Amino acid sequence: xxxxxxxxxxLCFSLDSSNEEAMNRMDELEALSSSAxxxxxxxKKWLAEFSEHELERVAGADAYLAQHAFYLxxxxxxxxxxxxxxxxxxxxxxxxxxxxxxxxxYMRTVSTLRIEAEWxxxxxxxxxxxxxxxxxxxxxxxxxxxxxxxxEACRTIAEQSAACLNALxxxxxxxxxxxxxxxxxxxxxxxxxxxxxxxxxxxxxxQESLPMFRSYYKKKAELLGYPGKLPFHxxxxxxxGEAVEAIAYEKAAEIIEAGFRSFHSELGDFARKAFRQRxxxxxxxxxxxxxxxCVDIFPIEESRIITSFTGHSVDVSILAHELGHAYxxxxxxxxxxxxxxxxxxxxxxxxxxxxxLINEEMLRTSTSGEAVALLxxxxxxxxxxxxxFYARYLFETRLYEARKSGALSVEAINELMKDAMDxxxxxxxxxxxxxxxxxxxKPGYYMAGNEYLNFPYSFGLxxxxxxxxxxKKQGEAFVGQYQDFLSATSTHxxxxxxxxMNIDVHSSEFWQDALRLIAGEIERFSELS
Amino acid sequence: MDLTWELESLYxxxxxxxxxxxxxxxxxxxxELKSWAEAHF
Numbered sequence: 001x002x003x004x005x006x007x008x009x010x011l012c013f014s015l016d017s018s019n020e021e022a023m024n025r026m027d028e029l030e031a032l033s034s035s036a037x038x039x040x041x042x043x044k045k046w047l048a049e050f051s052e053h054e055l056e057r058v059a060g061a062d063a064y065l066a067q068h069a070f071y072l073x074x075x076x077x078x079x080x081x082x083x084x085x086x087x088x089x090x091x092x093x094x095x096x097x098x099x100x101x102x103x104x105x106y107m108r109t110v111s112t113l114r115i116e117a118e119w120x121x122x123x124x125x126x127x128x129x130x131x132x133x134x135x136x137x138x139x140x141x142x143x144x145x146x147x148x149x150x151x152e153a154c155r156t157i158a159e160q161s162a163a164c165l166n167a168l169x170x171x172x173x174x175x176x177x178x179x180x181x182x183x184x185x186x187x188x189x190x191x192x193x194x195x196x197x198x199x200x201x202x203x204x205x206x207q208e209s210l211p212m213f214r215s216y217y218k219k220k221a222e223l224l225g226y227p228g229k230l231p232f233h234x235x236x237x238x239x240x241g242e243a244v245e246a247i248a249y250e251k252a253a254e255i256i257e258a259g260f261r262s263f264h265s266e267l268g269d270f271a272r273k274a275f276r277q278r279x280x281x282x283x284x285x286x287x288x289x290x291x292x293x294c295v296d297i298f299p300i301e302e303s304r305i306i307t308s309f310t311g312h313s314v315d316v317s318i319l320a321h322e323l324g325h326a327y328x329x330x331x332x333x334x335x336x337x338x339x340x341x342x343x344x345x346x347x348x349x350x351x352x353x354x355x356x357l358i359n360e361e362m363l364r365t366s367t368s369g370e371a372v373a374l375l376x377x378x379x380x381x382x383x384x385x386x387x388x389f390y391a392r393y394l395f396e397t398r399l400y401e402a403r404k405s406g407a408l409s410v411e412a413i414n415e416l417m418k419d420a421m422d423x424x425x426x427x428x429x430x431x432x433x434x435x436x437x438x439x440x441x442k443p444g445y446y447m448a449g450n451e452y453l454n455f456p457y458s459f460g461l462x463x464x465x466x467x468x469x470x471x472k473k474q475g476e477a478f479v480g481q482y483q484d485f486l487s488a489t490s491t492h493x494x495x496x497x498x499x500x501m502n503i504d505v506h507s508s509e510f511w512q513d514a515l516r517l518i519a520g521e522i523e524r525f526s527e528l529s
Numbered sequence: 530m531d532l533t534w535e536l537e538s539l540y541x542x543x544x545x546x547x548x549x550x551x552x553x554x555x556x557x558x559x560x561e562l563k564s565w566a567e568a569h570f
Contacts, residue, residue, distance in 0.1 A: 002555045008539040021543050035559035039566035046570035250530045275530065283532040297539065304534055
C-alpha cells in the first residue's frame with residue numbers, strides 16, 4: 001500500500017516537477033517510512049544476536065523463513081556493522097551537521113551557481129547542469145563554449161567544493177572504519193552484493209580494454225574533423241547520420257514487440273501488454289525531462305514508464321531499455337516485498353539487454369545513416385560507463401588513500417583527477433584538454449553515504465553485454481536460464497545469481513566476451529562511418 | 530495509439546477517497562509496526 005501511494009505521488013511529480021501536491025505527499029510518505037525503518041532497526045539489532053549457524057538452523061526449519069533466508073542473512077550481515085544504540089543516535093545527529101550539511105552546501109552552491117554565457121549573439125544564464133547538457137548540442141561552437149564556461153564556473157567554487165569533498169571523505173572513512181569495514185570500498189561492495197575478486201577481475205579486464213575504446217574516440221575525432229585526437233569537450237558530441245523519416249510511435253511499438261518476441265513470446269507479450277494497457281507516458285511536453293525512467297509498482301504487478309518519444313531511432317532504444325526494467329520486475333512478481341530488491345550492479349541487466357536486442361534488430365534493417373547514429377549512442381554509453389567510470393573509480397580510490405594524511409588542497413585534488421583521467425583516456429584525447437575540475441561537476445562525489453557511484457554501473461553495462469554475447473552463442477537454450485536468473489537476482493549475491501547461468505564472474509573470460517561484443521560495434525561503426 | 534499513460538488504476542487523484550483511505554491506513558500500519566517491533570525485539 002505504501003509503495004502504491006508513493007509510486008502515484010512520484011509518477012505525478014515526474015510528469016510535472018512543479019506539482020506541489022505531489023511533492024508534499026512524497027515528503028509526508030518519506031516521513032512515514034521512518035517508522036518502518038525504526039521497526040527494521042529493532043529487528044536488525046535482535047537478529048545480530050544470532051550466530052551464522054543459529055540463523056541457518058532457524059531459517060531452515062520453517063518454509064516461510066527459508067523463503068526469506070537471503071534477506072535475513074543480509075540483514076544480519078548489515079547488523080554486524082551497526083554501532084551501539086547510543087553511538088548510532090549521536091552519529092545520526094552529528095551527521096546532520098556533518099556530511100549531510102556538507103552535501104547540502106555543495107548542492108546549494110551548485111544549484112545557485114549561474115553561468116552567464118553568450119554565443120550566437122544570444123545571452124544566456126545557465127546552471128551547471130544546463131551547461132553540462134550542452135556537451136550533446138549539435139553545434140560544435142556551443143559545445144566548446146559550454147565546456148569553457150563549465151571549467152570557469154567550477155574554478156569559482158573550487159575552494160568550497162574541496163572543503164565539502166574533504167569533509168565527506170573524511171567522515172565516510174572514519175565512520176566505516178568504526179563500523180568494522182576495511183574501507184569505504186568494502187562497504188560499497190557489501191551493499192552491492194559483490195566481492196573483491198569480482199571487482200578486481202572486472203577492473204583488470206577493463207584496463208586491458210582501454211586501447212579499444214581509445215580507437216573509438218580517435219574514430220570519432222576523425223568524423224568530427226579533428227586530426228588524430230579528440231578534444232575532451234567533444235567526447236559526447238552527437239554523430240548523426242543522414243536525416244531519416246521519423247518513426248511513428250505505433251511503428252516503434254511494433255518494432256519492440258517483434259524484437260522482444262524474437263527472443264521469447266513471454267517478452268513479446270509483456271511489451272504488448274505495456275503498450276496496450278498504457279503503462280507509458282511518451283508524449284514530449286515541456287516540464288518533462290528528456291530522460292527515461294521506469295517505476296515498478298509491485299502491489300499491482302505493473303510498471304509505469306516515462307520517456308519523450310520524438311520519432312528517432314534512439315527513442316525506440318530508450319523505450320526498449322525502460323521496458324527491460326519493467327520486465328525484470330515482472331519476473332519478481334509473486335515475491336514478498338523484502339524479496340524484490342536487487343542491487344545497482346544488477347539493476348541495469350535486463351534494461352541494457354532489451355536495448356541491445358532492439359538495437360540489433362534495428363541495425364539489421366536500418367540505413368547506414370541510422371546505423372551510425374544507433375551505434376554511436378550505444379558506444380558513447382558503453383565508453384561512458386567503462387572509460388569515464390574507470391577514471392572515477394581510480395580517482396575515488398586514490399582520494400580516500402590521500403585523505404588519510406589530512407585534507408587535500410584544490411591543487412592536490414586536481415592532480416589526482418588529472419592523473420585518473422589521463423590513465424583512462426590516454427592518447428585518445430588532446431593533451432591538456434581535460435579540465436581538472438571534473439570532481440566538481442559530478443554530484444555523485446558529494447552524496448553522503450553513497451560512495452563509489454561508478455564501478456557498480458560499469459558492472460551493470462558489462463554484465464548485460466556479456467549475457468547478450470552468451471545469448472548470441474547459445475540461442476534458444478539461453479532464454480529459460482536468463483528468465484530464471486532475473487527471478488533470482490533479488491535473493492542471491494551477484495556471483496551466486498551469475499552462477500545460476502553457469503557464469504563465473506571471477507573469470508576474465510566472461511568479461512572479455514562482453515568487451516568483444518563492444519569491439520564488434522566499434523568495428524562496424526568504423527566501417528559504416 | 531495513446532502516448533499518455535493511465536494512472537487511474539492507482540488512484541483517480543490525490544483528493545480521491547481511495548488515496549485518502551490508503552494514506553490513513555498506511556499511517557496506522559507504520560505506527561503499529563513500529564510499536565510491535567519495539568515490544569518484541
